Amino acid sequence: MTLAVLCASHTPLMKDGIADDEVRSSVKQGFESLAKRAEDFAPDLLIQFAPDHFNGFFYEVMPSFCVGINATSLGDWDTSTGPLPVVSDDALQLSEMLLHEGVDVAVSYRMEVDHGFVQIWERMFGNFSRFPTIPIFINSAAPPLPTFKRARLLGEAVGRWAAASGKRVLISASGGLSHDPPTPSILTAPDEVKERLISGRYPSEEVQRARVERVLAAGARAVNGTPEILPVDPDWDAAFIEKLQSGDLEAFDAIAMKDVRAKAGRGGPEVLAWVAAFAALSTQGKYQADLVYYEAIQGWIAGMAMMFAEPKADRA
Template sequence: MTVALIATSHSPLLEHADLEAGVAAELDQAFTTARRFAEDFDPELVISFGPDHYNGFFYNLMPPFCIGYAASSVGDYGTQRGPLNVPEEIARGIAEAAMSAGIDLAVSLQMELDHGAVQPMEILFGDIAARPVVPIFLNSVAPPFTPLQRVRLLGEAVGRHVAQLEMRTLLIASGGLSHDPPVARLATATPEQRRVLLGHHLPATPGWRKEREQRVVETARAFAAGTADIQDLAPDWDRALMATLASGDLTSLDAWTPEEMARIAGNSSHEVRSWIAAYAALGSCGAYSVQYSYYRPIRELIAGFGLTTVTLD
């Protein structure tokens, strides 16, 4: 087995939510299972598919996809701050392979990542620089969105290249599932929110970041209490998506539209693009089987929270 996958939801609220003891224990067990899976696999390379939440990518220039030749974490919500260990030559090879396959994407020699990309690295390895990692950003919050077929084809192109590397490669998908946190949207943004969406507020001060994060924490508490004015979670949609991904045939997802996804599963459900790309990448390496699957809608995290570990047959 030279390629494996861990797909997981993330949440900036993991260290801030007051979870019921049973739910906390259940979630901890899921993370322990994933951590042991990663340790046993002992990857020589990690490829991380993840979103951003207007911390590294903004409307001043918003690509649908971007591969980092170098990257650092902004350290939001208490996540680890600092550089990742990105092997530039491998990242360049992946980018060139994807472009040769007809996938238009951007590259960055100074990519900035937030909790959406680095939280799984911390959970699995204890340090965001513990393993060589190539970060692949997929726009999941800023309309317009590229069709899901392009997301699948990106994953397949990455997977075909990975299969030739002859390295133990762990694919990580970070994002989703159904959730609708208080993220500003361009169509309804106030002038101040528009400044943030364009990145004109940078450099962000610690006080500004703390205030922004506190609003999310307060919304989560209200959502858990049933008083927040945000869209509810969609467990049936989440489970159906996870079943489709586990089946190995992702082509039915090509017909999903951003409008329908947002209507059913919330404005941040687009983060499942990371899962689709990573599963497609693994599928390009061969038939696969899900070894472990966890799911629970957790209102305190504003998330339909899922985690899977997957190996080639």
Template sequence: MSLALVCMSHSPLLEFNDPPAEVKAEVDAAFETARAFVADYDPTLVVSFAPDHYNGFFHDLMPPFCIGFEAQGVGDYGTAAGPLSVPTELAERLAGWVAERDLDVAISRRMEVDHGAVQPLEILLGGIDTVPTIPVFVNGVAEPFTRMARVRKLGEAIGSFLTTLEDERVLVIGSGGLSHDPPVPRWATADEAQRAMLLDGRHPTAAARDARQQRVIDTGRAFAAGTATIRDLNPEWDQELMRVLASGDLSPIDAMTPRQMAEDAGNSAHEVRTWVAAYAALGTAGPYDVASSYYRPIREYIAGFGVMTARTRA
């Protein structure tokens, strides 16, 4: 039983800010390569590991991980809103399998997902309901964070389930930045209004959503112009992590600590947890080969921007 993987940075700024034309062309080419990889594999099932940016999960109840039995896009930054095509019974079986392996994972029968989950589905599969998809939320913004070994174990547990599905061709997706430090409020430093949003800011008014998004868009423009105060991207850190993921031996990742990750690569570098889970899942089907790998630090997108495809060795 083989598996396939796409890990990609996402950025809500893809449609709002423009890097130099040659950089934009590179990113488009990397997406096209990944799309062709997916089309060739022709998945019958997708497992999407994605973070959330205080659109679906809040501090009123923040799990480290959550498997969606039903899910809908919230439609932030112009991404698709509405239901994903979640195979509910299969998602329930997956959650049971994971629970039996000593991993305590939340479930949701009404998961709300944002651009973190939706953007890869739109880019790779042409929409949020084109291929049956089990969404797995991996917290990448809210402290406290689990140890990285736990993320790897979750990926392995999910992968071991997927390898039992003889009749499926399963694509695992990891979505999120490598190094990046976008202006997502953090509880410890948030003001009162931000804390209200972080606590339970579901379903904001259009005006509130616009204001929040405009702040991120403006920060991207300032970052590109060299006038933003956010932490810089870290291409060395990003490329070293990509090298480890490609190597097939994820054990060095267990030693990474959340504090050091934030210091080296910014507060949203925790989104790489989705890549670790996806690669750990892929590895359960045996040795794998990276088919394509793109990387460029792109300040206009506020992201160390990577796109990787990989597949179980034939």
């Protein structure tokens, strides 16, 4: 069966962060182009790899990977709330197969997801319910983080299951690229912030408002450069995209996550989701990966990229 990959960056600053009208228009056009690619592919099932930002997953129990048997959007950063259209039977079968193949995944019958999962779909289609879905969380924010090799092996196992499913499966990822939002570290945070990182579900309106204001202020400072936030690095992003397009995904195995955080920022490890998605596609042989859009948007603290890929045999 045919597989394809759709990847796009997300950012909490997409709505209210600083960007000129031309940039906003080009981002909108990029999402429209990506949506057309998805519609033309006409998937029976969407499998999405994405991170969380201490909204649904916390240090009280922090898995490296988790398959959602059911999932609900929390509605942060102007995204909508409500249940995702999860195909629970398929999600359970996939999780069992992953464990059988030696990929340790948790499962959740009440997964809560944030803008990392749903924002790109709302930008493409106005809602996150366009396709039946299996969500897979990858820990990208709470060290210790999984390695690129583990993300690659997860993706390859997902790709084998998808290819054997008898369905047209769109594999998706969202995150990064170079991306340094002001995420606190549990090692240095004050006690009240540590508690939020450990068990911070359902924060008060006051806490939510303070968090939003802090991120918006950081984005405003990032436009002109600020020492506490790494600038978006288009060279790092280009090198990452070129590695994906090359098909040599094992080359990522040697990259240490501490180096990613040092060069691409605290949100840089979200690219684990992209590697997992392309690894799933790689199980079908060589692929063609198109860069649909890229812009280093400093006011959004994000290297905004969009890609779509299919097996080369399908392009013949």
